Amino acid sequence: MEPQIRHGCSLLLFIFFxxxxxxxxxxxxxxxxxxxxxxxxxxxxxxxVFYRATAPDFLDxxxxxxxxxxxxxxxxxxxxxxxxxxxxxLVSGQPLFIPITCSCNSVxxxxxxxxxxxxxxxxxxxxxxxxxxxxxxxxxxxxxxxVVNPTLVPTNLSIGVDVVFPIFCKCPNSTQFKNRVNxxxxxxxxxxxxxxxxxSRFGVPTSEITAANRPNPKAFDTIFIPVSRLPNLTQPxxxxxxxxxxxxxxxxxxxxxxxxxxxxxGIAGFLLILMVGLWVCGVGKRRRSxxxxxxxxxxxxxxxxxxxxxxxxxxxxxLMADVSDCLDKxxxxxxxxxxxxxxxxxxxxxxQGSVYKGSINGVEFAIKKMKWNAYEQLKILQKxxxxxLVKLEGFCVDPDDTTCYLIYEYVENGxxxxxxxxxxxxxxxxxRRLRIAIDVANGLLYVHEHTRPRVVHKxxxxxxxxxxASMRAKIANFGxxxxxxxxxxxxxxxxxxxxxxxxxxxxxxxxxxxxxAFGVVLLELVSGKEAIDEEGRVLWxxxxxxxxxxxxxxxxxxxxxxxxxxxxxxxxxESVMDVMNVAVxxxxxxxxxxxxxxxxxxxxxxxxxxxxxxxxxxxxAPILTAR
Ligand SMILES: *[C@@H]1O[C@H](CO)[C@@H](O)[C@H](O)[C@H]1NC(C)=O
Ligand SMILES: *[C@@H]1O[C@H](CO)[C@@H](O)[C@H](O)[C@H]1NC(C)=O
Ligand SMILES: *[C@@H]1O[C@H](CO)[C@@H](O)[C@H](O)[C@H]1NC(C)=O
Ligand SMILES: *[C@@H]1O[C@H](CO)[C@@H](O)[C@H](O)[C@H]1NC(C)=O
Ligand SMILES: *[C@@H]1O[C@H](CO)[C@@H](O)[C@H](O)[C@H]1NC(C)=O
Ligand SMILES: *[C@@H]1O[C@H](CO)[C@@H](O)[C@H](O)[C@H]1NC(C)=O
Ligand SMILES: *[C@@H]1O[C@H](CO)[C@@H](O)[C@H](O)[C@H]1NC(C)=O
Ligand SMILES: *[C@@H]1O[C@H](CO)[C@@H](O)[C@H](O)[C@H]1NC(C)=O
Ligand SMILES: *[C@@H]1O[C@H](CO)[C@@H](O)[C@H](O)[C@H]1NC(C)=O
Numbered sequence: 117m118e119p120q121i122r123h124g125c126s127l128l129l130f131i132f133f134x135x136x137x138x139x140x141x142x143x144x145x146x147x148x149x150x151x152x153x154x155x156x157x158x159x160x161x162x163x164x165v166f167y168r169a170t171a172p173d174f175l176d177x178x179x180x181x182x183x184x185x186x187x188x189x190x191x192x193x194x195x196x197x198x199x200x201x202x203x204x205x206l207v208s209g210q211p212l213f214i215p216i217t218c219s220c221n222s223v224x225x226x227x228x229x230x231x232x233x234x235x236x237x238x239x240x241x242x243x244x245x246x247x248x249x250x251x252x253x254x255x256x257x258x259x260x261x262x263v264v265n266p267t268l269v270p271t272n273l274s275i276g277v278d279v280v281f282p283i284f285c286k287c288p289n290s291t292q293f294k295n296r297v298n299x300x301x302x303x304x305x306x307x308x309x310x311x312x313x314x315x316s317r318f319g320v321p322t323s324e325i326t327a328a329n330r331p332n333p334k335a336f337d338t339i340f341i342p343v344s345r346l347p348n349l350t351q352p353x354x355x356x357x358x359x360x361x362x363x364x365x366x367x368x369x370x371x372x373x374x375x376x377x378x379x380x381x382g383i384a385g386f387l388l389i390l391m392v393g394l395w396v397c398g399v400g401k402r403r404r405s406x407x408x409x410x411x412x413x414x415x416x417x418x419x420x421x422x423x424x425x426x427x428x429x430x431x432x433x434x435l436m437a438d439v440s441d442c443l444d445k446x447x448x449x450x451x452x453x454x455x456x457x458x459x460x461x462x463x464x465x466x467x468q469g470s471v472y473k474g475s476i477n478g479v480e481f482a483i484k485k486m487k488w489n490a491y492e493q494l495k496i497l498q499k500x501x502x503x504x505l506v507k508l509e510g511f512c513v514d515p516d517d518t519t520c521y522l523i524y525e526y527v528e529n530g531x532x533x534x535x536x537x538x539x540x541x542x543x544x545x546x547x548r549r550l551r552i553a554i555d556v557a558n559g560l561l562y563v564h565e566h567t568r569p570r571v572v573h574k575x576x577x578x579x580x581x582x583x584x585a586s587m588r589a590k591i592a593n594f595g596x597x598x599x600x601x602x603x604x605x606x607x608x609x610x611x612x613x614x615x616x617x618x619x620x621x622x623x624x625x626x627x628x629x630x631x632x633a634f635g636v637v638l639l640e641l642v643s644g645k646e647a648i649d650e651e652g653r654v655l656w657x658x659x660x661x662x663x664x665x666x667x668x669x670x671x672x673x674x675x676x677x678x679x680x681x682x683x684x685x686x687x688x689x690e691s692v693m694d695v696m697n698v699a700v701x702x703x704x705x706x707x708x709x710x711x712x713x714x715x716x717x718x719x720x721x722x723x724x725x726x727x728x729x730x731x732x733x734x735x736x737a738p739i740l741t742a743r
Contacts, residue, residue, distance in 0.1 A: 145330065146337070149229030149260040150284055152220040160219030161287035163232065164194065164346060165255055165302040167214050169206035174251070176205050183251060184214045185234060191215075196349045211349050213301070218285035223263055231256070231264070231282030238273045247281065254304045254336045255283045284338040292328070297342040300328070307335040314339075319347045447510030449476070449523055454483055454512055461485070473526060480526035481509060485519060500567060504559030506582055506592040527590055532637075533579035537646055541679070546687035548587055549641040550727075553695060554720045555589035556581055560634060561713040563591075564627040572625055576633035577614045577647065578640050613647030613654045618707050628707035631716070632656075635702025642696055644679030656703050663700050694723035 167180065174180050177188040177197070184191075192198070194213040206212075216232035223229055236247060244258035262270055264282045273279070286300040303314065315322040318341045329339045457474025458465040465472045470485040501507070512521040529535070532552060535544055544552075556576075563571050573580075573594065580593045610619070616632035618624050636647050636656050647655050662673055674693055682692070698719050704710050711719075 146284075147257045147259040148227075148263050149223075149231055149257075149282055150286060150338075150340075152228050152230035152286070160217050161299075163216050163218040163285040163287065163300050163302065164213045165216055165283060165285070166304070166341075167212045167253060167255075169208060169210040169212060170253070171208045174206075175208065180212065180214070183234075183236075184216065186215060194346050196351050207352050210352060213346055213349065216283055216285055216302075218287050218300075220287070221264070221282075229260070229263070229282065230284070230286050231260070232285050234281045234283050235278050236281050238275055238277050238279055240275050242273065244270050244273075244279070247279075252281055252283065255302055255338055256281050260284070286328075286340045288342060292342055296344045298344050299346070300340040300342055301346070302338050303341050304338050305333055305335050309335075314341070317347065318343055446508065447523075449510050449512035449521070451512055451514045451516075451521075454521055454523075457481070458483060482506075482524040482526045484522045484524065486522060500563060500571065500594075502559055502562040502566075504555045504562070504588075504590055506590045524592075527582035527592070528585045529583035529587060531579045531592075532581040532583060532589065532640075533577070535583065536578055536640055536644055541644055542681045542684070544681070545685050546682055546691065547727075549682075550691060550695065550720070550724050552581070552583070552587070552589040553638055553641055554717065554724060556591060556634065556637065557713060557717045557720055559589070559591040560630055561717050564630065564713050570627060572627055573630050574625065575610050575614075576630050576637060577611050578637055581637065611647075612652075613656070616707065617705055624707070626707065627713070628710050631702050631710045631713065632707070634713075634716070635699045635710075638695055638699035638702065639677075642679065642682075642692060642699065643677050644681055659700055659703055663697065688727045691723045691727040694719065 165184075167184075169175055169180065174183075177191055181188045181191055191212055191214050194215065195211070197212075216234075218230060218232050220228050220230050221233075234252075236251075244261040248254065248256045248258050248261060258270070260282050261279065262268075264280050268277070268279060283302065285302050288297040288300055301318065303318075305314070311322050311325065315325055318325075320341060320343060324342055325339065328342045333339050453476055454474060455461070457476045458472045461472055465474060467473050467482060472483045472485070474481055474483050506527060507525040508522060509525055510523045512523065513519075514521070535541065560573070560576070563573060571594075573591065575593060576591070580591060582590050582592045584590060610629075610633075614633040614636045616629040619629050639645075639655050639659055640647060643655070645655055649655070662677075663670065670693070671689070674689070674696055677696065678687075678692060698711070698716055701709075701711050702716065
């Protein structure tokens with residue numbers, strides 16, 4: 117009798133294990149959130165969610181990391197994505213583990229629910245339901261969002277309002293801890309999952325999963341998988357990324373921000389379609405579909421390599437199609453030309469970072485070696501053309517090693533940073549400095565006011581300002597530039613000492629952050645000091661309070677600020693004061709109080725006219741005689 121019953125039981129269980137979860141019809145009992153008792157364990161605890169990269173918006177780690185308020189690194193490590201691949205686009209369906217901090221939060225006197233607080237800014241078109249089911253992939257429900265945001269009216273959300281999205285999670289209880297359950301992974305059941313497929317994915321017995329959850333979960337419910345450690349995720353093999361560029365302080369700047377997204381369109385687009393296909397086809401047989409996925413990608417990889425190696429032209433044509441608008445403006449260089457110009461990219465041709473100097477048919481160029489994501493820069497540079505911006509002359513695609521080259525005009529005299537903070541600072545008299553300020557202001561004015569959508573440079577600093585043969589300034593390195601305003605990002609890029617406070621605090625990207633950074637450059641021009649000193653103190657902090665008090669007090673303060681090299685040259689104090697005042701107004705903490713570039717250009721030009729009303733002689737005279 118007994119064995120029979122047991123047999124029947126296991127048959128039942130077996131059926132339960134191999135059949136997919138039923139679709140959710142009725143509302144789940146936990147739609148409001150999973151209840152908890154506040155004294156359960158040592159809350160808050162570390163937990164993870166299982167997340168699937170999805171097209172079109174969530175195919176790069178940066179975007180997903182932003183959504184969950186973690187760094188890329190914190191996702192790539194537990195997800196078995198090597199850091200060198202972390203900037204590479206993901207494929208649709210790629211599994212990820214994302215760390216969250218889980219805690220038990222009381223909703224009212226009688227109810228506490230367990231969740232991770234994730235703040236999310238409402239965009240246009242967002243609803244609680246849409247964000248829960250799409251961006252957060254049903255890791256929370258709109259009902260629960262309503263419960264934890266009692267003051268918000270779901271039907272009347274204003275754009276930009278912060279909403280807490282309670283991501284469902286659980287902390288192990290004391291018995292589970294004793295059984296070496298260290299984490300609970302929040303997992304949303306997909307219609308094609310079976311209990312068995314989930315258990316084998318996580319390497320835990322099915323019984324432990326059922327014990328830790330409510331009976332009869334349905335598709336799209338969140339369940340919690342007790343694990344002692346995270347299982348090893350097998351990641352699809354992706355095309356190896358091009359070698360990391362060495363950090364390059366001057367012309368190069370930091371390029372890391374322009375990550376996978378850009379390449380995503382090109383390489384991953386194709387991959388992705390294939391992936392989606394494979395993922396959908398493997399219904400019900402997760403393990404098989406996984407194997408297929410891997411094989412598919414391997415096949416795909418071979419094909420890609422084939423494209424790179426054999427059909428390089430095709431890829432090249434693709435890139436060209438992408439930038440076809442600017443083809444007539446730009447020259448397309450051949451890799452052989454560049455190799456010859458730089459002696460095969462010899463060290464001696466290296467200017468800085470990944471920028472080489474080369475001469476082609478007697479004309480000198482700066483050649484910047486880049487990853488494929490040059491798209492972004494090309495797209496932006498194609499829109500900008502101004503005498504105070506370093507001009508892009510052309511580009512080159514090397515299909516053999518997935519590299520792209522941007523060829524810029526060669527700017528003879530190097531960066532403002534090296535002039536101001538090097539041995540040559542005395543050669544920069546006040547007039548020259550003022551002209552540099554005006555040049556940069558004009559370049560920025562153009563970038564801010566004459567591009568649609570507006571471009572924000574995001575990395576204005578003295579090392580991104582280059583000086584040509586007649587010491588006129590040009591803005592370089594649009595590597596971090598963003599088009600479109602008032603975007604919010606959590607990835608703070610830019611350079612210490614120049615970053616606007618609101619950008620650090622909220623990630624707000626606007627033209628006002630360039631204006632702030634420009635204010636710092638003005639301070640450098642006046643003081644000859646670096647934006648951040650060796651002890652890490654930032655220059656702009658010291659400028660607060662400058663404009664308080666009477667003119668006399670300001671003048672005394674100014675004397676402390678002024679570069680000694682300028683003092684020796686008897687420079688016009690009123691002009692320096694004007695520039696200092698502009699700098700201080702650019703550096704206001706409240707971005708709305710900062711002037712626009714139009715006002716800045718006006719103020720600086722007025723000062724220039726007042727002091728140097730005629731003759732361009734001193735400016736165009738050879739530098740070496742300027743002393
Ligand atoms: C802790 O939880 C137990 C039930 O699990 C309950 O009886 C007890 O009152 C709780 N203690 C506190 C301080 O809330
Ligand atoms: C990361 O890239 C390397 C090549 O650089 C490749 O061998 C490896 O498989 C990739 N790893 C993952 C998880 O994609
Ligand atoms: C507490 O919140 C829960 C979930 O929203 C709700 O069902 C319950 O009625 C509330 N209880 C009280 C006493 O307000
Ligand atoms: C989540 O937010 C709620 C309300 O803002 C707060 O009471 C709770 O302590 C927060 N929990 C965590 C883990 O930050
Ligand atoms: C979330 O659940 C809904 C059904 O409740 C489903 O239509 C949707 O596809 C799910 N989203 C994801 C990303 O699985
Ligand atoms: C919607 O919200 C706005 C501002 O939050 C408020 O002024 C308006 O009265 C609200 N409308 C309704 C119908 O509640
Ligand atoms: C801990 O959780 C397990 C599984 O959910 C349950 O069987 C057990 O009774 C819980 N222990 C305590 C002390 O709450
Ligand atoms: C990481 O993924 C690769 C496949 O991309 C797999 O071969 C390897 O075993 C995994 N590593 C770990 C530690 O799980
Ligand atoms: C995961 O990978 C690590 C190191 O590669 C290995 O020691 C461990 O046994 C693997 N765990 C599982 C569950 O496969």
